[in-house]
Amino acid sequence: MSRIGILGAGAWGLALASVAERAGHEVIVWARNPETAALINETHRLEKRLPGIEFGARLRATSIPSDLSRAEAVLAVVPAQVLRSVLAQFSDLKAPVVLCAKGIEAETGLLMNEVLGQCLADVPGMILSGPSFAADVARGLPTAVTLAAPDLRLAKDWAAALSLPTFRIYPSDDPRGVELGGAVKNVLAIACGIAAGKSLGDSARAALTTRAFAELTRFGKALGGRPETLTGLSGLGDLLLTCSSRQSRNYSFGLALGAGKSTVEALAEAKGTVEGIATARIVAKLAREQNIDMPISAAVAAVIDGGSDPETEIARLLARPVNPEFHRG
Numbered sequence: 001m002s003r004i005g006i007l008g009a010g011a012w013g014l015a016l017a018s019v020a021e022r023a024g025h026e027v028i029v030w031a032r033n034p035e036t037a038a039l040i041n042e043t044h045r046l047e048k049r050l051p052g053i054e055f056g057a058r059l060r061a062t063s064i065p066s067d068l069s070r071a072e073a074v075l076a077v078v079p080a081q082v083l084r085s086v087l088a089q090f091s092d093l094k095a096p097v098v099l100c101a102k103g104i105e106a107e108t109g110l111l112m113n114e115v116l117g118q119c120l121a122d123v124p125g126m127i128l129s130g131p132s133f134a135a136d137v138a139r140g141l142p143t144a145v146t147l148a149a150p151d152l153r154l155a156k157d158w159a160a161a162l163s164l165p166t167f168r169i170y171p172s173d174d175p176r177g178v179e180l181g182g183a184v185k186n187v188l189a190i191a192c193g194i195a196a197g198k199s200l201g202d203s204a205r206a207a208l209t210t211r212a213f214a215e216l217t218r219f220g221k222a223l224g225g226r227p228e229t230l231t232g233l234s235g236l237g238d239l240l241l242t243c244s245s246r247q248s249r250n251y252s253f254g255l256a257l258g259a260g261k262s263t264v265e266a267l268a269e270a271k272g273t274v275e276g277i278a279t280a281r282i283v284a285k286l287a288r289e290q291n292i293d294m295p296i297s298a299a300v301a302a303v304i305d306g307g308s309d310p311e312t313e314i315a316r317l318l319a320r321p322v323n324p325e326f327h328r329g
């Protein structure tokens with residue numbers, strides 16, 4: 001049994017906390033809000049984030065960062081755009097940090113592992129990512145994800161320590177590839193949601209998802225991910241899940257945009273963090289700067305920024321020249 005710290009009492013932080021507890025560990029969840037921590041300790045639930053899920057007695061919550069100082073591993077499960085400011089409150093951490101947010105820091109273009117390196121230079125980082133909705137994981141439905149670290153031994157040890165029969169963790173030594181797939185799929189899921197909101201049909205969904213995968217692969221490879229990682233759980237696997245399910249907040253956000261809602265209304269309908277919004281802008285910017293062909297991500301960024309609308313972007317994508325399906329070289 002280990003002591004596991006969780007940064008963030010959102011849907012995913014609490015789902016992972018319940019996994020760690022079921023795997024036999026003692027779990028301490030940090031919530032920024034003391035009332036949230038008190039509610040979890042008193043009721044063993046947080047209905048707002050994980051309706052219908054009850055936590056066990058080995059899971060406690062706190063709002064005091066130093067309460068996590070004895071953790072043997074810490075899972076960072078706050079949204080990508082606030083990771084830096086949250087880590088600043090945990091400058092004493094020495095244990096390995098498992099990064100669970102799926103996004104790229106918008107201001108810097110840095111991946112989560114790079115943000116960790118700047119904030120806590122001596123702490124080993126791992127990436128946990130893959131097709132897994134918090135509600136499914138918390139209910140104990142079967143899921144499979146990837147845990148990546150430059151040191152495969154570390155990834156293997158923690159994959160073994162945190163796995164359950166219904167939460168299978170595959171170790172990997174390609175953290176960059178795992179991170180890039182998880183971040184970019186959120187942008188592409190918004191596009192698939194928009195297409196569904198516009199009732200473009202199942203054939204369009206399949207075509208868009210496949211072309212989205214081509215985009216994710218180009219971007220992932222250009223930024224140093226391994227091709228096989230991009231075809232795995234954290235790349236293709238998560239893209240397939242989030243491009244097809246209303247359980248995804250990114251997809252739901254796109255669905256509402258496609259149905260004619262404003263970005264503010266669409267965000268309210270998505271109910272929770274929509275990582276693809278901030279990540280779309282930075283993915284489109286990095287793709288422009290590095291000359292990576294990312295038409296779908298550029299379209300999503302243009303719609304989100306208000307510079308365009310779904311109709312114009314769909315027309316633009318359909319009018320692209322018909323080129324060979326696969327880029328050579």
Ligand SMILES: NC(=O)C1=CN([C@@H]2O[C@H](COP(=O)(O)OP(=O)(O)OC[C@H]3O[C@@H](n4cnc5c(N)ncnc54)[C@H](O)[C@@H]3O)[C@@H](O)[C@H]2O)C=CC1
Pocket residue numbers: 008009010011012013032049077078079080082085086100101102103132133134135271272273275
């Ligand atoms: N919900 C899901 O099914 C999954 C989510 N993820 C990823 O996990 C990350 C977190 O998502 P969720 O937990 O689902 O989001 P959520 O919307 O349910 O919760 C976000 C949490 O972050 C906290 N937070 C926001 N700003 C903060 C700040 N400045 N300081 C401290 N805490 C702050 C909020 O209070 C809230 O507890 C995202 O990157 C998401 O892509 C990954 C896999 C599955």
Ligand SMILES: O=C(CO)COP(=O)(O)O
Pocket residue numbers: 102130131132133186189238241242247248249250251273274275
């Ligand atoms: O990453 C997820 C599933 O793997 C969750 O997707 P959303 O953030 O779009 O809800």
